[in-house]
Amino acid sequence: MSTRDALSGRVQLQHLAIGSLIQWGDHLSVDHPGIDAQHRAIFDLGAGIYDHWREGRGIDELRPTVDRLAGLIEAHFAYEERLLAEVGYADLARHRAEHHSLLDDLAAIRERFARLTGNDVSPAGSLLAPGWPVMRFFLEFSVGHVTSSDLAYRPTLAEIRDYVQGTA
Ligand SMILES: [Fe+2]
Ligand SMILES: [Fe+2]
Numbered sequence: 001m002s003t004r005d006a007l008s009g010r011v012q013l014q015h016l017a018i019g020s021l022i023q024w025g026d027h028l029s030v031d032h033p034g035i036d037a038q039h040r041a042i043f044d045l046g047a048g049i050y051d052h053w054r055e056g057r058g059i060d061e062l063r064p065t066v067d068r069l070a071g072l073i074e075a076h077f078a079y080e081e082r083l084l085a086e087v088g089y090a091d092l093a094r095h096r097a098e099h100h101s102l103l104d105d106l107a108a109i110r111e112r113f114a115r116l117t118g119n120d121v122s123p124a125g126s127l128l129a130p131g132w133p134v135m136r137f138f139l140e141f142s143v144g145h146v147t148s149s150d151l152a153y154r155p156t157l158a159e160i161r162d163y164v165q166g167t168a
Contacts, residue, residue: 018050018135018139019050021139021142021143022043022046022047022050022138022139022142023043023047024039024040024043024044028043028146028147028150028151029154030150030151030153030154030157031154031157031158031161032083032157034079034083035076035079035080035083035150038072038075038076038079038080039076039146039150041072042069042072042073042076042141043142045065045068045069045072046069046138046141046142048065049062049065049066049069049131049134049135049138050135050138052065052131052134053129053131053132053134053135054131056129056131057131058130059113059116059117059130062113062130062131062134063113065134066106066109066110066113066134067110069106069134069138070106070110073102073103073106073141074103077099077102077103080095080099080150081095081096081099083157084153084156087156087157087160089153089156090156091152091153094149095149095153098145098149099145102137102140102141102145105137105140106137109133109134109137112133113130116130
């Protein structure tokens with residue numbers, strides 16, 4: 001196998017790995033229909049962002065997707081924080097701080113996008129492609145937050161549900 005083939009194989013493997021990280025599935029369920037539906041909608045958008053990045057589409061196409069992502073994420077974080085406050089989640093302050101940090105990162109990306117023009121010819125699927133910062137943000141959200149911090153409140157929601165239903 002030539003170095004070139006080996007490298008392209010490695011890149012394909014990387015893409016396979018990233019593809020599986022941004023796919024919503026039952027393993028990510030927090031067992032709350034409202035939150036699960038919101039997470040799923042955000043992950044669906046993430047799959048589109050992944051395609052943008054891989055295909056190296058320009059900034060003008062990315063901008064509306066990122067605006068939509070920001071709208072969904074802002075509404076979702078507010079909903080989630082309200083719910084966690086209602087159930088008296090003990091780790092709410094840290095959870096909220098993570099949300100704020102993610103929102104700051106997203107705001108920085110949108111500010112940068114506002115300054116970029118549509119003539120960018122960076123290589124598709126590379127760290128230089130305009131979609132990469134959005135992709136990296138999405139991985140922070142999915143792998144860095146949902147799979148750890150969001151799944152961590154699942155037992156609290158289950159306890160409250162059992163209590164309300166009288167099965168605890
Ligand atoms: Fe969260
Ligand atoms: Fe969440």
